[in-house]
């Protein structure tokens with residue numbers, strides 16, 4: 001019998017390749033024939049095209065989203081002796097990148113509804129003794145949901161810190177009509193294959209309206225060079241390769257249409273799940289457009305529901321099974337100056353349902369039916385929305 005996990009729920013990166021196959025194959029061939037594999041015409045064109053898509057002036061292509069954060073922090077001189085606040089409910093990459101830039105990490109809590117960085121928790125971190133060293137907060141638009149930029153900005157202004165954006169999950173989201181990536185002085189994007197705009201390997205970019213900052217990031221991504229083999233500043237090696245850039249140029253053209261499909265499928269989920277009792281669907285922040293990188297529901301028995309869905313052939317996932325402060329490599333009291341109750345509650349309850357542009361509405365209906373069945377089984381009784 002056909003496995004529903006692969007027929008109804010094909011993995012996004014492979015489907016995305018199949019959909020764009022002709023264009024991608026031609027683009028890769030073009031790069032191979034050009035003989036230019038790093039920092040060439042494709043990378044430059046993609047930097048310009050992606051910055052224009054975001055609605056800003058400059059893009060600096062790097063090796064990954066993690067590198068994008070590191071390069072951005074280094075260019076802003078946020079390193080040893082400085083601290084950066086990041087949400088604990090996020091990819092561990094954010095803490096890793098801050099550490100690689102040489103700065104210290106302080107973890108803050110999320111908001112109960114949106115799950116993005118909580119302005120009150122940021123303020124509590126800034127008021128704590130460790131808060132005096134904070135230079136910036138890295139604001140993650142988690143799952144494609146915009147953070148409370150207005151609330152965070154008020155806190156940042158009061159305490160004199162900089163806000164930076166992590167848009168790894170936010171390609172195409174908007175806050176009060178302003179696209180993710182245009183709110184801060186600089187913003188980091190990831191093009192990891194499963195992201196809304198995904199490469200066929202690792203790639204990332206920093207975007208900024210500031211030409212001087214972009215120039216500095218261009219130096220840092222390649223050993224601090226402005227001229228070949230002259231290191232004006234201390235840099236790293238993080239260049240987006242030409243094949244990834246060429247592939248991303250092909251895929252960028254269909255991103256707006258893909259976002260429309262994500263939004264349509266998310267609306268189908270929400271309509272169906274609102275009518276039930278088992279899970280709490282995500283709520284979109286007022287005035288914002290969600291990019292639906294993940295469709296994340298809350299359930300008081302998230303583990304059991306995930307098991308139930310997986311045994312029904314539905315690839316439901318936990319984002320994140322552990323918050324950063326719960327990761328073995330990051331269990332350190334110094335990183336956690338304030339309590340993180342909402343993060344801990346979310347970790348126990350969140351479940352990401354399958355959502356990408358190649359899912360049929362039938363697949364979404366099947367997931368919703370499986371959730372209803374969970375509620376009707378003996379195992380599901382008593383499990384209610386939280």
Ligand SMILES: Cc1ncc(COP(=O)(O)O)c(C=O)c1O
Nearest residue numbers: 064065066091093168190191192
């Ligand atoms: C919020 C966030 N920031 C940063 C990253 C790092 O991106 P990359 O995997 O391209 O290094 C990720 C990817 O998982 C992410 O989700």
